Amino acid sequence: MENEKIECKNCCTCSAENCPHSKVDENTLYDLAELFKVFGDSTRIRIISALMDGELCVYHLSERLGAGQSAISHQLRILRSAGLVRPRREGKEVYYSLDDEHVEEIYGAGLAHILHKGGHLYE
Amino acid sequence: MENEKIECKNCCTCSAENCPHSKVDENTLYDLAELFKVFGDSTRIRIISALMDGELCVYHLSERLGAGQSAISHQLRILRSAGLVRPRREGKEVYYSLDDEHVEEIYGAGLAHILHKGGHLYE
DNA sequence: ATAACATATGAATATATGTTCATATGTTGC
DNA sequence: GCAACATATGAACATATATTCATATGTTAT
Numbered sequence: 001m002e003n004e005k006i007e008c009k010n011c012c013t014c015s016a017e018n019c020p021h022s023k024v025d026e027n028t029l030y031d032l033a034e035l036f037k038v039f040g041d042s043t044r045i046r047i048i049s050a051l052m053d054g055e056l057c058v059y060h061l062s063e064r065l066g067a068g069q070s071a072i073s074h075q076l077r078i079l080r081s082a083g084l085v086r087p088r089r090e091g092k093e094v095y096y097s098l099d100d101e102h103v104e105e106i107y108g109a110g111l112a113h114i115l116h117k118g119g120h121l122y123e
Numbered sequence: 124m125e126n127e128k129i130e131c132k133n134c135c136t137c138s139a140e141n142c143p144h145s146k147v148d149e150n151t152l153y154d155l156a157e158l159f160k161v162f163g164d165s166t167r168i169r170i171i172s173a174l175m176d177g178e179l180c181v182y183h184l185s186e187r188l189g190a191g192q193s194a195i196s197h198q199l200r201i202l203r204s205a206g207l208v209r210p211r212r213e214g215k216e217v218y219y220s221l222d223d224e225h226v227e228e229i230y231g232a233g234l235a236h237i238l239h240k241g242g243h244l245y246e
Numbered sequence: 247a248t249a250a251c252a253t254a255t256g257a258a259t260a261t262a263t264g265t266t267c268a269t270a271t272g273t274t275g276c
Numbered sequence: 277g278c279a280a281c282a283t284a285t286g287a288a289c290a291t292a293t294a295t296t297c298a299t300a301t302g303t304t305a306t
Contacts, residue, residue, distance in 0.1 A: 019231070020231040020234060024172060024234065026169075028238075029168050029169055030165050031237050032162075032168050032230070032234060033162070033163055033164055033165040033168040035163075035236060036159045036160075036162035036163035036233055037159075037163030037293095039155075039156070040157070040158075040159035040160030040162070040163040041293090041294075042152065044156075045152050045159070046149075049147060049152055057253090058252070058253060058254090067295090068295075068297095069252085069253075070253090070254085070295075070296065070297080071295055071296075072253095073254055074254085074255080074294075075294085076253095077254075077255085089302095091252090091304070092251060092252045092302080092303050092304065093303095094252075100236075100239070102232065102235055102239060103236075105232040105235070106229065106232040106236065107155070108143040109225065109228040109231075110229055111151070111155060113206070113223075113226075113228075113229065114151060114154050115151075164263090166265095180282085181284090191265075191267095192282080192283075192284095193267080193268095193283090193285085194264075194265055194266075195283095196283060196284055196285080197265080197285080198264085200284075200285085212273090214273065214282090215272080215273050215274065215283080216273095216283085217284095
């Protein structure tokens with residue numbers, strides 16, 4: 001699976017398996033909703049955003065986000081189960097980093113929408 | 124805003140405003156979480172998936188998803204507020220369609236992750 | 247082994263959210 | 277105007293979820 005970019009927009013003629021216009025079964029749609037649910041929390045998206053600059057240990061994440069250690073740890077577990085972040089133990093600390101480039105692609109695609117619409121979504 | 128594709132992955136040298144590595148303020152991160160929250164519900168992602176084939180009225184969406192008319196209508200309102208779908212009245216019916224190409228990009232980026240990981244996310 | 251520190255986890259609680267039911271609004275044809 | 281139909285909306289209820297607190301696990305140094 002080399003090229004994961006989507007090649008078509010509305011053409012529906014391409015055969016890329018991740019073309020959004022190709023039929024997707026219900027189970028995959030359910031998984032997709034679960035994935036976006038993981039992105040859909042401000043603490044988790046802030047963690048993702050922080051890790052975009054490079055790996056960070058739990059304590060530094062906690063410090064940077066101004067959130068409790070337990071809260072961060074709980075959210076990291078969710079991010080880990082979804083395959084979005086990866087832990088690396090070094091002594092007492094555990095350093096987390098983004099798992100793969102899809103994370104940045106999803107984040108960037110969402111960001112493009114926000115910046116395009118501009119202003120706050122909800123009145 | 125012509126080219127909304129993300130040009131860099133880990134380079135951090137590009138200047139695209141939607142490069143995920145450029146600093147994003149807290150308010151934007153909050154909006155981003157709200158946006159993904161909208162994608163993070165199975166009913167809404169199924170609506171989006173259904174509209175990928177073209178516009179549909181509320182009744183047909185309701186029928187296709189096997190969900191109540193009220194539930195669909197409530198979810199369409201959320202999708203509308205987020206700027207993801209657009210209504211078009213034609214007589215008694217209201218036809219909904221995807222608002223812009225970002226919807227497909229976000230959906231496709233998420234789908235790529237799911238297909239890449241394979242299998243179900245949560246044990 | 248024990249102390250000190252970093253992280254993970256379980257239970258409890260408070261809040262958010264999706265669906266349903268009932269009803270309101272809007273549109274068409276008579 | 278009125279009936280019939282399509283959609284939207286508000287309230288109520290049930291479920292999901294994020295945070296906190298307390299505690300367990302894991303690591304290092306003495």
